[in-house]
Amino acid sequence: MHRFANPARFMRFSAKLLAPLSAVTLICLAAGFGLGFQAPPDYQQGMTVLIMFVHVPAAWMSMFIYTSMAIASFVALVWRHPLAEIAAEESAPLGAAYTGLCLVTGSFWGAKMWGTWWVWDARLTSELVLFFLYLGYIALMNGFDDRQRGIRAASVLALVGWINVPMIKFSVDWWNSLHQPASVLRLGGPTMASVYLVPLLLAAIGFTLLFSVQLILRMRAALIERKIQALKMLEAEQSGGAAYAAPTMRPEAV
């Protein structure tokens, strides 16, 4: 894996990957939602079951992205790896987006099926905490003049905050909740009819691939932006900016 962890290699490898990955993403999303919209209304939930095909993959993504962000942050903290730093930093806004989507679609679903937009129970609260962890990470990353300090502070938050991910997953088993327990990722296998399970899994694969396309684009952009910065610095030094950067006469010497 570390063969691809070199920025130059990443640029070459991801350039080849981008087009086929986008194509497979579109196919999975089209198949998932195409089948999803043909699924019959649920005997209890009616057509609100369609909300599931957005809500559940978004919820899975919110935890998956946070976990990969925590792993990348660990690598960034321990080995100061530039690509891991960029991967974690560029993941955070995407993670916040999927988490927000999960919370709002859940609210729409709950409004009809539970009769309430929001309850402060374990599942919903821990997911909201996850949303704020993403925002906190972004704020820390941008909150320091010294970029290295920002990266360190944000990485520590990402690692410590990861404890929230298993709390979200098992909250419905550990505490009483309005939220239903797991019906797909559980011991003993899924309890969902395949007319819903197949489109759900296709949508989930589609969301995962879409995230990888978004992340690759953002990481490539970030790497190019760094190169632009480095070039501009070099330019400034060569065109006499050096005197500006290192003044020969200090104010106190006058």
Next chain:
Amino acid sequence: MSEFFAMGGYAAYVWPSYGLALLVLGGFTLQAVLRYRAAQRELSSLEIARREARS
């Protein structure tokens, strides 16, 4: 067709969920593409300028 859009009386809950998903996921994808293209353009114009300055 209108039955499909009515979503069994749940239209006001189902369609906003899909609309938001399209807006958020599409928006982030579009933003990533635009940012990537802008960075590429700036880099290539910088590199051309440097090459011209050297020659």
